[in-house]
Amino acid sequence: DAGITQSPRYKITETGRQVTLMCHQTWSHSYMFWYRQDLGHGLRLIYYSAAADITDKGEVPDGYVVSRSKTENFPLTLESATRSQTSVYFCASRPGAGSYNEQFFGPGTRLTVL
Amino acid sequence: DQQVKQNSPSLSVQEGRISILNCDYTNSMFDYFLWYKKYPAEGPTFLISISSIKDKNEDGRFTVFLNKSAKHLSLHIVPSQPGDSAVYFCAATGHTGTASKLTFGTGTRLQVTL
Secondary structure (H helix, E strand, O other), X not given: OOOEEEEOOEEEEOOOOOEEEEEEEOOOOOEEEEEEEEOOOEEEEEEEEEEOOEEEEOOOOOOEEEOOOOOOEOOXXXXXXXXXXXXXXXXXXXXXXXXXXXXXXXXXXXXXXX | OOOEEOOOOEEEEXXXXXXXXXXEXXXXXXXXXXXXXXXXXXXXEEEEEEEOOOOEEEEOOEEEEEEOOOOEEEEEEOOXXXXXXXXXXXXXXXXXXXXXXXXXXXXXXXXXXX
Protein backbone atom coordinates (compact mmCIF):
# COMPACT_ATOMS: atom_id res chain seq x y z
CA ASP A 1 0.00 0.00 0.00
CA ALA A 2 1.15 3.52 -0.69
CA GLY A 3 1.97 5.76 2.23
CA ILE A 4 3.60 5.15 5.57
CA THR A 5 3.01 2.01 7.58
CA GLN A 6 4.08 0.81 11.00
CA SER A 7 4.31 -2.67 12.42
CA PRO A 8 3.29 -4.10 14.71
CA ARG A 9 0.32 -1.92 15.64
CA TYR A 10 0.26 -3.33 19.16
CA LYS A 11 3.03 -4.94 21.16
CA ILE A 12 3.30 -6.21 24.71
CA THR A 13 6.74 -7.09 26.00
CA GLU A 14 8.59 -7.56 29.26
CA THR A 15 11.22 -5.44 30.93
CA GLY A 16 14.68 -6.16 29.58
CA ARG A 17 13.59 -7.57 26.25
CA GLN A 18 14.69 -6.14 22.93
CA VAL A 19 11.90 -4.79 20.75
CA THR A 20 12.02 -3.43 17.21
CA LEU A 21 9.32 -1.24 15.76
CA MET A 22 9.18 -1.06 11.99
CA CYS A 23 8.40 1.89 9.77
CA HIS A 24 8.08 1.79 6.00
CA GLN A 25 7.22 4.58 3.55
CA THR A 26 6.60 4.33 -0.17
CA TRP A 27 7.08 8.00 -1.11
CA SER A 28 10.89 7.97 -1.16
CA HIS A 29 10.84 10.83 1.33
CA SER A 30 14.29 11.90 2.48
CA TYR A 31 13.42 12.61 6.08
CA MET A 32 12.02 10.13 8.57
CA PHE A 33 11.23 10.61 12.24
CA TRP A 34 10.29 8.67 15.34
CA TYR A 35 8.10 10.23 18.04
CA ARG A 36 6.56 8.98 21.23
CA GLN A 37 3.26 10.27 22.52
CA ASP A 38 2.65 10.41 26.24
CA LEU A 39 -0.09 12.09 28.23
CA GLY A 40 1.03 15.53 29.32
CA HIS A 41 3.97 15.57 26.92
CA GLY A 42 2.44 15.59 23.48
CA LEU A 43 4.69 14.23 20.76
CA ARG A 44 8.39 14.09 21.53
CA LEU A 45 11.06 13.41 18.93
CA ILE A 46 13.23 10.36 19.61
CA TYR A 47 15.42 10.16 16.51
CA TYR A 48 15.33 11.39 12.98
CA SER A 49 17.08 10.69 9.71
CA ALA A 50 17.82 13.07 6.84
CA ALA A 51 18.71 10.28 4.38
CA ALA A 52 19.90 6.69 4.26
CA ASP A 53 22.79 6.16 6.69
CA ILE A 54 22.29 9.60 8.28
CA THR A 55 20.60 9.67 11.67
CA ASP A 56 20.54 12.09 14.58
CA LYS A 57 19.17 12.30 18.10
CA GLY A 58 16.02 14.09 18.99
CA GLU A 59 14.71 15.23 22.35
CA VAL A 60 14.44 11.82 24.09
CA PRO A 61 16.91 9.35 22.48
CA ASP A 62 18.10 7.44 25.56
CA GLY A 63 17.33 3.73 25.43
CA TYR A 64 16.61 3.74 21.70
CA VAL A 65 18.64 2.82 18.63
CA VAL A 66 17.82 3.51 14.99
CA SER A 67 19.24 2.57 11.63
CA ARG A 68 18.45 3.52 8.07
CA SER A 69 20.11 1.32 5.51
CA LYS A 70 17.37 1.95 2.94
CA THR A 71 15.49 5.16 2.23
CA GLU A 72 12.10 3.54 2.76
CA ASN A 73 12.72 1.88 6.13
CA PHE A 74 13.48 3.37 9.53
CA PRO A 75 13.33 0.78 12.33
CA LEU A 76 13.40 1.81 15.99
CA THR A 77 14.92 -0.63 18.49
CA LEU A 78 14.53 -0.64 22.24
CA GLU A 79 17.61 -2.61 23.25
CA SER A 80 16.42 -3.38 26.78
CA ALA A 81 12.84 -2.26 27.26
CA THR A 82 11.82 -0.45 30.46
CA ARG A 83 8.37 0.35 31.82
CA SER A 84 8.96 4.04 31.14
CA GLN A 85 9.07 3.19 27.44
CA THR A 86 5.42 2.19 27.50
CA SER A 87 3.98 4.64 25.01
CA VAL A 88 2.46 5.13 21.58
CA TYR A 89 5.15 5.44 18.93
CA PHE A 90 4.67 7.31 15.69
CA CYS A 91 6.84 7.27 12.64
CA ALA A 92 6.70 10.18 10.20
CA SER A 93 8.30 11.21 6.94
CA ARG A 94 8.58 14.28 4.76
CA PRO A 95 10.16 15.20 1.44
CA GLY A 96 13.60 16.72 1.49
CA ALA A 97 12.87 19.54 -0.91
CA GLY A 98 11.95 22.77 0.85
CA SER A 99 12.40 23.58 4.49
CA TYR A 100 8.86 23.53 5.70
CA ASN A 101 7.09 20.57 4.21
CA GLU A 102 4.65 19.04 6.63
CA GLN A 103 5.38 15.62 8.05
CA PHE A 104 3.20 12.62 7.24
CA PHE A 105 2.54 10.26 10.11
CA GLY A 106 2.02 6.54 10.30
CA PRO A 107 -0.86 5.00 12.30
CA GLY A 108 1.26 4.37 15.40
CA THR A 109 2.40 1.41 17.47
CA ARG A 110 1.08 1.03 21.00
CA LEU A 111 3.83 -0.55 23.10
CA THR A 112 3.30 -1.87 26.60
CA VAL A 113 6.29 -2.91 28.69
CA LEU A 114 5.36 -5.08 31.67
CA ASP B 1 11.34 23.15 29.14
CA GLN B 2 8.16 23.18 27.07
CA GLN B 3 8.88 25.44 24.10
CA VAL B 4 5.39 25.01 22.65
CA LYS B 5 2.50 25.17 25.06
CA GLN B 6 -1.16 24.39 24.73
CA ASN B 7 -2.58 25.38 28.06
CA SER B 8 -6.09 24.07 27.51
CA PRO B 9 -6.12 20.26 27.66
CA SER B 10 -9.73 20.17 26.50
CA LEU B 11 -12.43 22.27 24.92
CA SER B 12 -16.13 21.64 24.36
CA VAL B 13 -18.05 23.56 21.72
CA GLN B 14 -21.56 23.28 20.32
CA GLU B 15 -22.00 22.30 16.70
CA GLY B 16 -22.16 25.36 14.46
CA ARG B 17 -20.28 27.60 16.89
CA ILE B 18 -16.67 28.74 16.65
CA SER B 19 -13.86 26.67 18.17
CA ILE B 20 -10.72 28.56 19.18
CA LEU B 21 -7.62 26.58 20.08
CA ASN B 22 -4.63 28.41 21.46
CA CYS B 23 -0.90 27.83 21.38
CA ASP B 24 2.03 29.75 22.87
CA TYR B 25 5.71 29.38 22.11
CA THR B 26 8.86 30.60 23.78
CA ASN B 27 11.60 30.03 21.20
CA SER B 28 12.06 33.17 19.08
CA MET B 29 13.84 31.07 16.42
CA PHE B 30 10.57 29.40 15.47
CA ASP B 31 9.29 30.85 12.22
CA TYR B 32 6.89 28.25 10.86
CA PHE B 33 3.91 26.81 12.65
CA LEU B 34 1.62 23.89 11.92
CA TRP B 35 -1.56 22.42 13.31
CA TYR B 36 -2.18 18.68 13.29
CA LYS B 37 -5.39 16.85 14.00
CA LYS B 38 -5.44 13.41 15.59
CA TYR B 39 -8.25 10.91 15.88
CA PRO B 40 -8.01 7.97 18.32
CA ALA B 41 -5.92 5.03 17.09
CA GLU B 42 -4.68 7.05 14.10
CA GLY B 43 -1.59 9.09 13.37
CA PRO B 44 -1.72 12.89 13.36
CA THR B 45 -2.71 14.49 10.06
CA PHE B 46 -1.62 17.90 8.86
CA LEU B 47 -4.33 20.54 8.99
CA ILE B 48 -2.96 24.00 8.29
CA SER B 49 0.26 25.97 8.63
CA ILE B 50 1.49 29.54 8.77
CA SER B 51 4.82 31.22 8.14
CA SER B 52 6.04 34.01 10.40
CA ILE B 53 5.87 36.44 7.49
CA LYS B 54 2.08 36.20 7.67
CA ASP B 55 -0.38 36.85 10.46
CA LYS B 56 -3.26 34.85 9.04
CA ASN B 57 -3.81 31.81 6.88
CA GLU B 58 -7.19 30.46 5.91
CA ASP B 59 -8.28 27.13 4.48
CA GLY B 60 -12.01 26.59 4.32
CA ARG B 61 -13.42 26.43 7.83
CA PHE B 62 -9.95 26.61 9.37
CA THR B 63 -8.02 29.81 10.02
CA VAL B 64 -4.75 30.17 11.87
CA PHE B 65 -3.72 33.51 13.35
CA LEU B 66 -0.19 34.36 14.39
CA ASN B 67 0.79 37.12 16.80
CA LYS B 68 4.59 37.18 16.72
CA SER B 69 5.03 39.86 19.35
CA ALA B 70 3.02 37.80 21.81
CA LYS B 71 4.46 34.50 20.57
CA HIS B 72 0.93 33.23 20.27
CA LEU B 73 -1.06 31.47 17.61
CA SER B 74 -4.63 30.29 17.46
CA LEU B 75 -6.69 27.97 15.31
CA HIS B 76 -10.26 28.99 14.55
CA ILE B 77 -12.78 26.47 13.27
CA VAL B 78 -15.99 27.96 11.93
CA PRO B 79 -18.53 26.45 11.97
CA SER B 80 -17.56 23.54 14.19
CA GLN B 81 -18.81 20.11 13.17
CA PRO B 82 -19.03 16.84 15.11
CA GLY B 83 -16.33 15.37 12.84
CA ASP B 84 -13.94 18.01 14.16
CA SER B 85 -13.89 16.23 17.52
CA ALA B 86 -10.26 15.19 17.88
CA VAL B 87 -7.00 16.13 19.57
CA TYR B 88 -5.29 19.13 17.99
CA PHE B 89 -1.54 19.58 18.22
CA CYS B 90 0.30 22.81 17.58
CA ALA B 91 3.85 22.41 16.23
CA ALA B 92 6.70 24.77 15.45
CA THR B 93 9.97 24.72 13.58
CA GLY B 94 12.83 27.10 12.87
CA HIS B 95 14.70 28.07 9.75
CA THR B 96 18.25 27.44 10.77
CA GLY B 97 19.45 24.07 12.00
CA THR B 98 16.09 22.81 13.16
CA ALA B 99 14.24 23.16 9.87
CA SER B 100 13.70 19.42 9.67
CA LYS B 101 12.37 18.99 13.20
CA LEU B 102 9.02 19.87 14.70
CA THR B 103 8.43 20.76 18.34
CA PHE B 104 4.92 19.82 19.42
CA GLY B 105 2.62 21.11 22.11
CA THR B 106 0.80 18.78 24.47
CA GLY B 107 -2.45 18.90 22.53
CA THR B 108 -6.01 20.11 23.08
CA ARG B 109 -8.91 17.68 22.94
CA LEU B 110 -11.84 19.29 21.13
CA GLN B 111 -15.32 17.90 21.57
CA VAL B 112 -18.04 19.26 19.33
CA THR B 113 -21.44 18.54 20.80
CA LEU B 114 -24.78 18.35 19.00
